[in-house]
Amino acid sequence: MSTNLPTPNTAQPQQLVHIIDDDEALRDSLVWLLESTGLKVASYPSAEAFLRAWTPDMSGCLVLDIRMPGMSGLELHEKLNTLHSTLPVIFITGHGDVPMAVTALKKGAFDFIEKPFHDQDMLHLIEQCLGRERAEREQRRQGANAQRRIEQLTPREREVLDLIVAGRLNKQIADELGISIKTVEVHRARVMEKMGANSLAELVQNVLMTQSPPA
Structure with a gap:
């Protein structure tokens, strides 16, 4: 896909x-x-x-x-x-x-x-x-791009993203959502791909850009 x-x-x-x-x-x-x-x-x-x-x-x-x-x-x-x-x-x-x-x-x-x-x-x-x-202006552009990517996530992927950004480990996400760790890993990989992030730090930064306007 x-x-x-x-x-x-x-x-x-x-x-x-x-x-x-x-x-x-x-x-x-x-x-x-x-x-x-x-x-x-x-x-x-x-x-x-x-x-x-x-x-x-x-x-x-x-x-x-x-x-x-x-x-x-x-x-x-x-x-x-x-x-x-x-x-x-x-x-x-x-x-x-x-x-x-x-x-x-x-x-x-x-x-x-x-x-x-x-x-x-x-x-x-x-x-x-x-x-x-x-x-x-570049920060606003990147924030808008990250927001567009977030809107491409499924509801479950969005739940996983929110928990990743909140600092939850895969096991904690699995327990909280009532799914297997393997399923969390699949969702996590899809979230990283759809968000265009190569690392956890980059993923978190992308999400933060949609929440914090320039000073």
């Missing part, structure tokens, strides 16, 4: 650095800086303009002014949190806005940088931010 799953679309969305600032000169300067290093950039003059363009599958990060006319950077960040956006946020702040930026960090922002800033500091921060976004 084949246990191969349909291959999901593995094309990765392009990472974009989304610059949101009402200061046109600063926007243009950042666009030039980032594009000169090969990064893909999109810029917006307001939080409202970005929200009109936002989609759940966007990839990359936000470089966001904390103070803007209309919707502020903080308000946009809170709105994106309610939308379950996965885009990490770097706030651009003035010296007097640092306490607000610290509050934003507690609400999940990636980091903040004070004006005036050095180009290399901004580039380094953005590269770190994009690296984390790539890692978290």
Whole structure:
């Protein structure tokens, strides 16, 4: 019996650095800086303009002014949190806005940088931010793949999987389910195959990925 799953679309969305600032000169300067290093950039003059363009599958990060006319950077960040956006946020702040930026960090922002800033500091921060976004997106992809595999298990195989992950030995599983040790071994082998796991540790890690969202 084949246990191969349909291959999901593995094309990765392009990472974009989304610059949101009402200061046109600063926007243009950042666009030039980032594009000169090969990064893909999109810029917006307001939080409202970005929200009109936002989609759940966007990839990359936000470089966001904390103070803007209309919707502020903080308000946009809170709105994106309610939308379950996965885009990490770097706030651009003035010296007097640092306490607000610290509050934003507690609400999940990636980091903040004070004006005036050095180009290399901004580039380094953005590269770190994009690296984390790539890692978290890959973790979500692996978790979704593991969940699809779990859904291919029979009800009995799922019971065996749950007990394996709980640390039960084959004899304990057999006693708890009222089946023979030989039957447990057969189910265990099928579970390992269907989950694409080569070891007990890998099996447990696959299951944990379906339960723990990225930090």
